Amino acid sequence: MDGQGYRALDTAPAPLLFDSKFLAKLEQLHILSRRAFRGANRADRPTRQIGTSLEFADYRNYAPGDDLRTIDWNVYGRLDRLFVKLFEQEQDLHVYFLLDASASMRWKPVGTSRPSKLDQMRHIAASLAYIALANLDRAKLLWFGSALGSGSPMARGKAHFHEILGFLRQPPELSGTTDLRQSMRAFTQQTKRRGLVFVLSDFFDPIGYEEPLALLQYEQCDVQVVQILDPLELNPAATGDLRLLESESDIALEVTADAGLLARYQEEMQRFTSGLSEHCRRRGMSYIHASTEVPFEDVALRVLRNGLILK
Amino acid sequence: MTFLNFWALSFAALAPVIVLLYLLKIRRKPHAVSTLMFWERVLQENRRRALFQRLRNLLSLLLHLLIFALILLALARPTFDRIIREGSSVVVILDARARMQAIEPNGESRFAAAIRAAQEYTGQAGELRQIAILTADAEPRIAVPFSGDEKLLRERLSQLRATDAGGSLEPAIALATNLLASRAGDRRIVVLTDRPQPVTPGSIIPVEHISVASPLPNVAITRFAARPMLASPETTELMLEVANFGPAPIDTEVEIALDGRRIDVRPFRLAPGQRSVQITPILPTAREAAQRGWITARLGTPDALTVDDTAYATVALPQKLSVLLISEGSWFLEKVLSSYSRVTYELLAPTAFRVELAAQFDVVIFDQFVPADWSWESMSGNALFVGKSPLTREGPPLLQPLVTASDREHAVLRNVNFDNVSIATAAPMEIPKEAPGWRFEQPLESSGAPLMITGVRAAQRVAALAFDVEQSDLPLRVAFPLLVSNTLQWLGQSPEGGDFSSVPAGALIPLAPGDTAALEPSQERLSVNPLQPLRNGFYSLRSGEKESWLPVSTFDAAESDLTTAASLSSRPVTTLPPAPWVLPVSGLPFWHYLALAALALFTWEWWLFHRRQTE
Numbered sequence: 068m069d070g071q072g073y074r075a076l077d078t079a080p081a082p083l084l085f086d087s088k089f090l091a092k093l094e095q096l097h098i099l100s101r102r103a104f105r106g107a108n109r110a111d112r113p114t115r116q117i118g119t120s121l122e123f124a125d126y127r128n129y130a131p132g133d134d135l136r137t138i139d140w141n142v143y144g145r146l147d148r149l150f151v152k153l154f155e156q157e158q159d160l161h162v163y164f165l166l167d168a169s170a171s172m173r174w175k176p177v178g179t180s181r182p183s184k185l186d187q188m189r190h191i192a193a194s195l196a197y198i199a200l201a202n203l204d205r206a207k208l209l210w211f212g213s214a215l216g217s218g219s220p221m222a223r224g225k226a227h228f229h230e231i232l233g234f235l236r237q238p239p240e241l242s243g244t245t246d247l248r249q250s251m252r253a254f255t256q257q258t259k260r261r262g263l264v265f266v267l268s269d270f271f272d273p274i275g276y277e278e279p280l281a282l283l284q285y286e287q288c289d290v291q292v293v294q295i296l297d298p299l300e301l302n303p304a305a306t307g308d309l310r311l312l313e314s315e316s317d318i319a320l321e322v323t324a325d326a327g328l329l330a331r332y333q334e335e336m337q338r339f340t341s342g343l344s345e346h347c348r349r350r351g352m353s354y355i356h357a358s359t360e361v362p363f364e365d366v367a368l369r370v371l372r373n374g375l376i377l378k
Numbered sequence: 379m380t381f382l383n384f385w386a387l388s389f390a391a392l393a394p395v396i397v398l399l400y401l402l403k404i405r406r407k408p409h410a411v412s413t414l415m416f417w418e419r420v421l422q423e424n425r426r427r428a429l430f431q432r433l434r435n436l437l438s439l440l441l442h443l444l445i446f447a448l449i450l451l452a453l454a455r456p457t458f459d460r461i462i463r464e465g466s467s468v469v470v471i472l473d474a475r476a477r478m479q480a481i482e483p484n485g486e487s488r489f490a491a492a493i494r495a496a497q498e499y500t501g502q503a504g505e506l507r508q509i510a511i512l513t514a515d516a517e518p519r520i521a522v523p524f525s526g527d528e529k530l531l532r533e534r535l536s537q538l539r540a541t542d543a544g545g546s547l548e549p550a551i552a553l554a555t556n557l558l559a560s561r562a563g564d565r566r567i568v569v570l571t572d573r574p575q576p577v578t579p580g581s582i583i584p585v586e587h588i589s590v591a592s593p594l595p596n597v598a599i600t601r602f603a604a605r606p607m608l609a610s611p612e613t614t615e616l617m618l619e620v621a622n623f624g625p626a627p628i629d630t631e632v633e634i635a636l637d638g639r640r641i642d643v644r645p646f647r648l649a650p651g652q653r654s655v656q657i658t659p660i661l662p663t664a665r666e667a668a669q670r671g672w673i674t675a676r677l678g679t680p681d682a683l684t685v686d687d688t689a690y691a692t693v694a695l696p697q698k699l700s701v702l703l704i705s706e707g708s709w710f711l712e713k714v715l716s717s718y719s720r721v722t723y724e725l726l727a728p729t730a731f732r733v734e735l736a737a738q739f740d741v742v743i744f745d746q747f748v749p750a751d752w753s754w755e756s757m758s759g760n761a762l763f764v765g766k767s768p769l770t771r772e773g774p775p776l777l778q779p780l781v782t783a784s785d786r787e788h789a790v791l792r793n794v795n796f797d798n799v800s801i802a803t804a805a806p807m808e809i810p811k812e813a814p815g816w817r818f819e820q821p822l823e824s825s826g827a828p829l830m831i832t833g834v835r836a837a838q839r840v841a842a843l844a845f846d847v848e849q850s851d852l853p854l855r856v857a858f859p860l861l862v863s864n865t866l867q868w869l870g871q872s873p874e875g876g877d878f879s880s881v882p883a884g885a886l887i888p889l890a891p892g893d894t895a896a897l898e899p900s901q902e903r904l905s906v907n908p909l910q911p912l913r914n915g916f917y918s919l920r921s922g923e924k925e926s927w928l929p930v931s932t933f934d935a936a937e938s939d940l941t942t943a944a945s946l947s948s949r950p951v952t953t954l955p956p957a958p959w960v961l962p963v964s965g966l967p968f969w970h971y972l973a974l975a976a977l978a979l980f981t982w983e984w985w986l987f988h989r990r991q992t993e
Contacts, residue, residue: 171412171413174410174411174412184412269412269413271412271413271415273415297412300412303411305409307407308405308406308407309406309407309408309409310406310407310408310409311409311410311411311414311417312408312409312410312411313410313411313412313413313414314410314411314412314413315412315413316414318414320414320417320418320421321406322417322421325989328420331420332416332417332420335416335419335420336416339416
């Protein structure tokens with residue numbers, strides 16, 4: 068690393084600041100969902116329910132009691148039979164943000180101006196939540212770590228964006244190692260209405276990420292994975308006789324880092340990230356790698372769009 | 379194999395410290411990371427290489443122990459000695475004669491090269507290898523007796539200096555042979571010189587000559603002397619000989635200075651091998667009271683050897699003579715005394731004379747007067763008797779004596795012509811039979827009868843003229859002032875005066891008990907008797923209150939001739955000859971190679987460590 072050390076848990080959260088131009092750009096975007104979910108309120112997002120929107124859905128035979136205004140008189144003229152037109156019901160979408168607040172997310176390398184992974188995650192989550200609110204979707208944010216933490220109230224409409232920011236400004240102190248399985252299980256148990264689920268984390272769970280993500284899919288959620296990493300996690304440069312201290316625990320590991328060891332570490336890290344990406348692709352989940360060295364504006368406006376999460 | 383510093387092996391006790399240091403854990407640098415998940419996976423793979431890791435640690439430990447062992451061996455200075463039972467003895471003879479001060483073309487003096495060569499030998503000294511150092515100049519000297527202490531030998535070597543004296547190497551070789559005669563084991567004499575001598579056949583102890591010089595041209599002052607001229611004692615003659623020992627003709631000049639003041643410059647044109655002698659009269663005058671009569675000749679052309687470019691001599695500076703004239707009145711004597719610039723005289727009536735007055739003057743002239751209580755034993759000072767004297771015997775006076783014999787070689791009669799001098803009467807004189815310690819001469823006589831008698835006793839002199847000058851026509855002749863002048867100068871002359879030649883450096887000068895000598899201007903006191911001056915220059919000889927000067931110069935053609943140097947050179951000094959007592963490993967001691975091996979291993983270990991091949 069040549070003088071570049073690491074610092075963990077002692078970084079103050081960066082302020083969540085968004086300028087109006089950036090918010091205006093976000094309002095032009097929509098969150099894509101591969102599936103249609105039943106909403107709670109009428110909104111802009113199509114559902115499989117029949118309703119009163121302008122979008123034509125189907126015909127059915129007239130039955131006594133049907134609204135005469137729905138009869139298609141042109142068809143009656145040609146076929147001499149009464150048919151009523153059915154329209155799609157447009158409802159809102161429930162968008163959930165599962166935010167990793169474990170200690171590993173607060174880790175930040177010393178001597179760099181890059182934000183911590185937690186800060187990067189909060190900015191990305193706030194941006195996505197604003198897009199959802201701007202499109203009359205419902206947004207809910209939940210912290211997780213070794214277990215599922217607190218969540219924000221379900222918000223709808225841009226007026227509630229400040230509530231979202233207020234929730235993001237106060238990440239909880241969650242001790243222990245990341246437990247994705249426990250957190251996802253708790254989420255699915257307490258969430259009745261399914262929807263789009265963003266999982267924002269570094270996915271440093273020793274047990275693995277496969278089962279938790281599969282659980283979300285099993286529970287009919289549309290899962291979007293955003294993995295946030297620091298470049299020095301991918302390519303560490305520290306050499307010599309080191310005593311490695313883990314940020315999530317008090318465990319220390321003594322190593323003598325040389326070029327060969329670092330190369331093997333990079334291979335292992337590469338195997339991990341590509342494994343997550345491949346897993347998401349095979350299971351029909353979106354995967355985005357958000358590096359802390361990329362400004363969150365770029366992540367929101369370019370990376371997420373390229374990853375077909377936004378349009 | 380022999381370990382010259384066996385004690386160094388005791389440091390092997392420190393080897394467990396190295397092993398202990400290996401057992402201690404490394405102080406690792408703390409380093410925070412987000413997760414250890416991937417590090418653990420990587421290290422799990424590393425643990426599979428644990429055996430290799432242990433071997434890596436072992437290799438590092440073995441390398442360090444090997445480096446330590448090599449350093450210990452180098453400190454112990456092992457030598458492969460063929461003769462270890464009886465050891466060996468070497469006498470190194472350093473030629474310290476004047477020509478060893480010659481500067482070689484590389485800017486180093488021959489003596490410095492000899493010292494450097496000697497250090498090659500002293501570096502191999504040890505308990506079983508005793509080395510003695512001799513120097514050879516005018517005579518052999520033991521600089522260091524047999525010793526195995528390399529430090530002592532080196533210190534003494536660094537204090538040695540070449541002298542300005544000439545000499546021969548043979549006495550030194552003879553002394554070395556005597557020193558080695560009683561020693562067992564391998565014996566050897568190494569002579570470091572500029573002019574090796576042929577090895578004497580049949581010599582019991584091998585003598586090895588190593589040349590430290592190359593032939594060089596040189597110009598030298600080979601003789602320089604000063605003496606008063608016979609015809610004019612106040613004039614000094616300088617004899618100067620300059621020799622060219624180079625292969626090319628040379629034009630040079632010699633500057634002559636009296637008490638530091640240049641008085642003459644003499645040009646010399648010399649063919650190869652030519653010697654040129656020039657005799658120059660000078661008239662030294664005492665301008666200052668502090669002048670000492672130092673005369674220096676200095677060559678104007680710089681060459682390889684500077685010690686023979688300067689020669690030293692002294693001249694007698696004219697001295698004032700105080701004269702007491704005891705007379706009833708002698709017009710001629712008074713006039714002639716007043717005409718000498720160097721003479722101050724006082725006139726005293728015979729009745730006022732007291733014996734103790736004589737000691738206060740350089741010369742006392744008794745004109746027709748002999749003190750009543752005068753005796754040869756109690757006489758003090760120098761005296762000239764005119765007419766009447768203690769040498770006058772009873773008898774009739776000599777009437778109109780003719781000068782029949784005159785010793786013109788005598789100092790008092792130098793250039794004095796008595797031809798046709800008429801003398802009315804002269805007192806009869808004879809050399810006294812009872813005058814202990816006195817030695818008399820009669821340089822002037824008339825048909826066997828002495829007209830003048832001179833006597834010398836140690837530093838005391840006396841002269842007696844048999845006739846009254848007013849009873850002759852001598853005062854009217856040129857001979858009169860010359861006679862008086864010669865006589866006064868002879869009477870007032872110091873007994874040691876007159877020999878002003880320079881002494882060659884290294885000559886033995888006997889000193890009287892209590893006398894001291896010092897080299898000017900350093901005032902380095904030399905109290906050894908006999909005095910052997912080894913440096914050129916002026917030596918102050920002090921005997922009681924009296925001080926005189928001794929000029930010392932090299933004056934040795936053999937020392938100045940640098941052209942024959944190295945003509946018999948056997949080997950260059952940089953590569954030591956193979957000797958039974960030295961392992962000939964490319965000229966370097968074995969411990970050098972051990973130290974180099976330790977350095978190479980250390981470098982390799984450092985390279986491995988920084989590539990994490992070792993820990």
